[in-house]
Amino acid sequence: MGKIKIEKKDIWIDMTPMSDVMTLLLCFFMLTSTFLTPEPIKVNTPSSVSEVKIPENVLNILVSPEGKIFVGTENKNTMVAMMQEVTSKFDIALTAKQMKNFKEDAMIGAALSQFDAYYNLDPEKMSEAVQKLGIPTDSIDGGMSEFQEWIKAAHQVDPDMKLAIKCDATTPYRVIRTMMSELQDMNENRYQLITNLKTSSED
Amino acid sequence: MAKKKASKQKKMDTRVNFTPMVDMMMLLITFFMLCTTLSKPQAMQLTMPSNDENMQEQDKSVTKADQTITVYLAADNKLYYIEGLPKYDDPTCLKETNYGRDGFRNVLIHHTTGAGIAPVARIMKAKQALDEKKTAYGSTMTEEEYQKQLSEIRNGVIDGEKIPTVTVIIKPLDTATYDNMVGALDEMQICTIGKYVIDKINPDDEKLLALKGVK
Numbered sequence: 001m002g003k004i005k006i007e008k009k010d011i012w013i014d015m016t017p018m019s020d021v022m023t024l025l026l027c028f029f030m031l032t033s034t035f036l037t038p039e040p041i042k043v044n045t046p047s048s049v050s051e052v053k054i055p056e057n058v059l060n061i062l063v064s065p066e067g068k069i070f071v072g073t074e075n076k077n078t079m080v081a082m083m084q085e086v087t088s089k090f091d092i093a094l095t096a097k098q099m100k101n102f103k104e105d106a107m108i109g110a111a112l113s114q115f116d117a118y119y120n121l122d123p124e125k126m127s128e129a130v131q132k133l134g135i136p137t138d139s140i141d142g143g144m145s146e147f148q149e150w151i152k153a154a155h156q157v158d159p160d161m162k163l164a165i166k167c168d169a170t171t172p173y174r175v176i177r178t179m180m181s182e183l184q185d186m187n188e189n190r191y192q193l194i195t196n197l198k199t200s201s202e203d
Numbered sequence: 204m205a206k207k208k209a210s211k212q213k214k215m216d217t218r219v220n221f222t223p224m225v226d227m228m229m230l231l232i233t234f235f236m237l238c239t240t241l242s243k244p245q246a247m248q249l250t251m252p253s254n255d256e257n258m259q260e261q262d263k264s265v266t267k268a269d270q271t272i273t274v275y276l277a278a279d280n281k282l283y284y285i286e287g288l289p290k291y292d293d294p295t296c297l298k299e300t301n302y303g304r305d306g307f308r309n310v311l312i313h314h315t316t317g318a319g320i321a322p323v324a325r326i327m328k329a330k331q332a333l334d335e336k337k338t339a340y341g342s343t344m345t346e347e348e349y350q351k352q353l354s355e356i357r358n359g360v361i362d363g364e365k366i367p368t369v370t371v372i373i374k375p376l377d378t379a380t381y382d383n384m385v386g387a388l389d390e391m392q393i394c395t396i397g398k399y400v401i402d403k404i405n406p407d408d409e410k411l412l413a414l415k416g417v418k
Contacts, residue, residue, distance in 0.1 A: 033239035
């Protein structure tokens with residue numbers, strides 16, 4: 001008997017090429033990208049034609065448009081060592097909780113007088129509070145300023161560390177002049193200015 | 204009968220379900236795309252003069268008047284320049300220009316020294332020739348060689364001939380922005396100027412700028 005044979009349709013889709021492409025894309029992103037480093041304040045850097053990449057092992061100096069200064073580096077161990085250097089000089093002792101908060105924080109932005117209160121906050125509130133802070137640049141009793149102390153501590157921990165200055169494009173020069181002259185007073189005369197690459201369309 | 208049963212093999216499906224794997228991949232890719240950046244920011248090298256006041260007179264470098272350009276970076280993206288030595292009592296020596304190709308860069312390129320040559324234009328041309336030589340097909344020039352020749356050109360040595368170079372003194376006012384400063388430094392790079400310095404405004408400059416009415 002001629003029974004009509006219904007062909008069994010295979011609904012299975014071959015996913016292999018798709019997963020191939022996905023793996024490729026994934027590898028590409030994993031190898032080429034770098035993780036966004038969290039910054040306390042959003043900064044838009046100006047663009048320049050310079051094509052030099054920033055070197056490894058830099059101390060980032062972040063300057064907000066209002067002139068607030070933050071200091072930090074990607075290496076957490078260096079950060080902790082810097083902090084210990086400065087706090088021991090000014091007789092500040094951090095509790096275990098404050099220490100933990102310090103390690104989780106991206107950059108140092110609190111003045112030493114606010115250290116205790118700031119690192120006692122909950123981590124969620126810290127990111128809000130840090131926007132009002134900033135390392136002061138006025139000198140302590142005619143000596144070095146807190147900002148200079150941090151730079152000095154950084155160089156004591158790691159003498160090869162280079163200084164990378166990241167300013168907002170709208171930051172007035174007055175702020176930069178104050179900061180740079182503090183650095184010049186310490187004989188730190190070489191900086192890396194972090195910029196964006198200028199595209200040829202904007203000239 | 205038993206023989207027949209043994210020979211009947213069950214058809215195994217060799218296909219593996221890839222869907223969960225693809226799902227996971229998608230997730231990972233999304234994660235990487237959102238949480239990472241592809242572009243590494245660029246950096247600009249800057250060396251500032253030392254603040255040390257004990258510097259010996261002989262260590263300071265002096266430039267000739269006709270090879271010097273002083274630039275004042277003022278508010279509202281304005282830029283004033285003086286070719287040669289500033290005359291502090293005569294505000295007309297200050298000329299206004301703007302950033303970019305037709306402004307400041309033009310001034311630098313067309314600046315002529317007493318001997319009647321435009322050093323910046325010649326140096327830029329030499330650098331362009333060097334760049335072409337480097338990127339030419341089959342070029343064997345190494346990075347080191349290139350840098351060596353580039354620094355020679357910056358110092359004004361073109362094909363063994365020494366020409367005077369221009370020194371630019373950049374004086375940003377307090378009202379200028381960081382963007383202005385980077386813009387001025389950028390022009391130094393574009394024009395291959397070897398000697399430039401960021402200097403502070405002194406009282407004489409202040410007087411001159413006040414006469415001109417520059418904010």
